[in-house]
Amino acid sequence: MRAVTYQGVRRVSVEEVPKPVLQSSTDAIVRVTLSAVCGSDLHVFHGRIRGMEPGDIVGHEYVGTVEQLGDDVKVMTPGSRVLGSFFTACGHCWACRRGFFTQCIHSQLFGFGSRFGNLSGAQAQWVRVPYADQTLRTLPDSITDEQGILIEDILSTAYFATQRANIIAGDTVAVIGAGPVGLLAIQTAYVFGASLVFALDLVPQRLEQAQQIGAQPVLVNGKEVAAIHDLTDGRGADVVIEAVGSGASLDLASRVARPFATVSAAGVFTESSLPLPMGRVFAKDLTLRSGMANVLSAFEPVMALVKNGRLKPEMVISHRMPLEASEEAYRIFDRREAMKIILLAE
Numbered sequence: 001m002r003a004v005t006y007q008g009v010r011r012v013s014v015e016e017v018p019k020p021v022l023q024s025s026t027d028a029i030v031r032v033t034l035s036a037v038c039g040s041d042l043h044v045f046h047g048r049i050r051g052m053e054p055g056d057i058v059g060h061e062y063v064g065t066v067e068q069l070g071d072d073v074k075v076m077t078p079g080s081r082v083l084g085s086f087f088t089a090c091g092h093c094w095a096c097r098r099g100f101f102t103q104c105i106h107s108q109l110f111g112f113g114s115r116f117g118n119l120s121g122a123q124a125q126w127v128r129v130p131y132a133d134q135t136l137r138t139l140p141d142s143i144t145d146e147q148g149i150l151i152e153d154i155l156s157t158a159y160f161a162t163q164r165a166n167i168i169a170g171d172t173v174a175v176i177g178a179g180p181v182g183l184l185a186i187q188t189a190y191v192f193g194a195s196l197v198f199a200l201d202l203v204p205q206r207l208e209q210a211q212q213i214g215a216q217p218v219l220v221n222g223k224e225v226a227a228i229h230d231l232t233d234g235r236g237a238d239v240v241i242e243a244v245g246s247g248a249s250l251d252l253a254s255r256v257a258r259p260f261a262t263v264s265a266a267g268v269f270t271e272s273s274l275p276l277p278m279g280r281v282f283a284k285d286l287t288l289r290s291g292m293a294n295v296l297s298a299f300e301p302v303m304a305l306v307k308n309g310r311l312k313p314e315m316v317i318s319h320r321m322p323l324e325a326s327e328e329a330y331r332i333f334d335r336r337e338a339m340k341i342i343l344l345a346e
């Protein structure tokens with residue numbers, strides 16, 4: 001089969017590799033219809049993920065059709081159209097029974113190498129999915145493949161971070177970063193009851209897109225903190241959602257937050273440590289939340305919101321490219337010339 005493989009820093013290539021086979025009685029083999037390039041794939045692309053070896057298949061966002069199932073899979077059925085979580089969960093351990101699926105003792109991440117469970121990625125024609133009954137969800141006819149692949153990670157990540165931001169109806173919300181997750185966080189913030197969402201970004205074109213979905217754009221140009229204070233009677237935003245994953249954006253989040261605000265980070269942090277403005281967090285009595293998105297707990301409400309038209313994630317898709325063009329897809333995504341790239345497996 002064809003698959004996108006990591007070849008070293010800033011190098012991926014599409015290679016012929018063996019088709020995956022069932023390895024456990026709880027596995028599924030899924031024929032991938034669509035995969036997608038994600039901001040967290042860039043951590044792999046930039047060589048920041050220890051344990052990624054040349055030849056490892058990358059990617060963790062996928063929808064497809066169940067082709068083959070192990071004998072102990074009870075819920076999934078062959079031929080079903082499915083989306084899958086970017087991590088696996090067994091459904092039986094203490095963490096899974098508490099709903100803390102990201103902390104499953106058997107958890108593996110698709111396409112992040114040996115440090116994260118050594119599970120092959122999904123930017124491929126087929127993918128092996130462990131614990132299929134827990135990791136996969138059947139897609140209803142009313143949700144398209146393109147909606148499904150966005151639900152699978154970035155929309156559920158936005159929902160998860162927004163839910164943990166504790167928005168009260170009428171709150172003002174500042175979203176730092178108007179990339180794909182940030183744009184979807186604008187949508188989810190309105191669903192959770194925001195009266196107004198400010199979008200902060202360095203890139204004017206991204207702010208235009210944020211404005212189209214009802215956000216008030218604020219260009220990050222050194223005057224953004226004053227701008228937010230002007231727009232909020234001098235207080236700052238009631239809630240801040242950080243959708244970048246850097247120390248600089250956490251610092252900005254703490255500046256634009258009003259006292260007693262919650263700052264909820266949707267961004268992926270790969271640094272083991274970074275400077276935090278703890279003096280400001282203390283003085284303003286801020287609550288800071290961060291964590292790998294527990295998307296398995298978000299799929300049901302997010303699918304209901306998409307099915308009923310309350311969330312429209314497709315607006316973030318900027319490119320649809322064949323899997324064979326993945327090298328170019330990574331290049332333009334890395335240069336921020338694309339918002340969200342969907343890869344067509346055939």
Ligand SMILES: [Zn+2]
Pocket residue numbers: 038039040041060061086153154
């Ligand atoms: Zn992703």
Ligand SMILES: [Zn+2]
Pocket residue numbers: 089090091092093094095096103104105106
């Ligand atoms: Zn578990």
